[in-house]
């Protein structure tokens with residue numbers, strides 16, 4: 317007899333429907349899986365057999381053929397265990413669930429005793445199954461909340477294969493999973509690290525607020541222990557709350573990468589990723605025989621923190637060009653080409669010199685000027701070109717370390733960032749730009765007219781610090797964001813003067 321069970325398979329960050337067909341017929345005892353299964357699907361044969369026997373069902377001593385359709389897309393992972401096992405139980409007439417089988421998709425890895433283990437990709441599978449016309453999905457317990465984020469769709473969880481059979485026999489008479497409002501609230505994202513933890517460093521926080529307000533990539537320069545990592549980790553918390561679409565995009569990426577924790581529903585906080593400078597190209601931009609997202613995608617809608625920026629190999633920074641330019645990354649393989657979203661805010665950190673102490677008033681720097689120059693020039697030009705803000709981070713004085721007064725909390729900074737972004741939203745309506753950082757030269761001329769005083773100030777700064785034409789454009793963008801934070805219509809002299817301060821590396825590198 318032939319049974320047909322619905323499931324889903326991951327391709328990139330999305331899932332497509334898969335029909336699991338199980339045929340049991342007379343013939344030489346054996347088990348064949350067709351439809352481009354990978355090693356994991358083949359291994360599932362053994363798990364399925366043990367799980368069926370240990371759940372009190374009979375495993376047929378006949379000729380079994382399992383077909384995963386469509387056959388032309390590569391499938392991976394153990395998530396087909398449950399649909400295959402259920403198909404076998406139906407095909408051998410051990411359960412009558414014909415009525416409901418067409419309405420529901422199934423996914424889950426089986427352990428030998430018939431219990432279900434969590435799978436990755438539950439959210440995209442739920443979305444894909446709804447799109448394919450199913451009304452419900454059955455998942456392992458740990459994946460239920462994540463799948464239940466999908467609207468107008470029912471999610472049931474089962475602990476064991478036996479429970480799954482009973483649920484189908486009962487015509488899905490069980491309570492569908494419901495996530496609490498708290499688990500999907502995006503208005504007040506639950507960040508664990510808050511800017512209030514940071515003592516002093518007011519001007520650094522100010523610069524990070526400007527970076528967040530205009531979508532500007534930035535780099536912090538300061539001695540070890542000055543708090544660069546601490547500050548960077550808190551940048552997501554001052555970015556605007558994610559929209560539902562953004563949160564779903566992020567959750568899908570973490571879901572297919574297998575990074576959701578049991579019981580997680582929706583990722584509510586913007587990501588913070590901090591790959592080490594020894595990260596492989598595949599680790600950074602994504603890869604693998606069946607490509608999975610890399611750090612640039614796991615930082616999507618959040619912050620990619622590159623600590624010790626000059627230590628990153630040139631090639632690593634080269635491959636980041638496409639995501640920096642296009643907000644997505646394309647991974648080409650012989651069989652498929654996949655695109656993952658990768659729209660992140662870049663935050664870099666570095667020492668001011670090889671020994672780290674050239675800007676530290678309390679420690680002696682042991683580097684020669686040549687060594688310092690060589691160190692700074694290690695950051696690739698194309699990358700530095702995309703960094704709008706250079707922030708000097710001094711080490712805290714002992715007075716500042718001792719102070720008890722908490723700093724300004726993230727929420728207040730975030731509210732100002734949201735207000736500044738609103739102005740950019742109005743400015744760029746009907747254009748391809750979302751924020752000031754994205755403006756090209758033409759947009760800059762259109763949206764950022766300069767008064768005579770501002771033009772004169774810029775000219776003086778360019779001459780004094782020998783700034784490049786690019787630095788000139790960057791300063792105007794920054795000044796525009798600083799003006800937006802004040803709800804100022806026009807870019808003023810004070811905005812521009814502050815913006816000039818954030819180009820200190822230009823002076824060090826080329827001055």
Ligand SMILES: Nc1ncnc2c1ncn2[C@@H]1O[C@H](COP(=O)(O)OP(=O)(O)O)[C@@H](O)[C@H]1O
Pocket residue numbers: 513514515516517538539540541542543544545546547712
């Ligand atoms: N401004 C600050 N306020 C509170 N603690 C700080 C501050 N700066 C540094 N620290 C403390 O010093 C530690 C080291 O800071 P870290 O961010 O790792 O410095 P860096 O990355 O610049 O080397 C932090 O974990 C934190 O405990």
Ligand SMILES: [Mg+2]
Pocket residue numbers: 544545546623
């Ligand atoms: Mg650090």
Ligand SMILES: [Zn+2]
Pocket residue numbers: 669670671672673674681682683
């Ligand atoms: Zn030094």
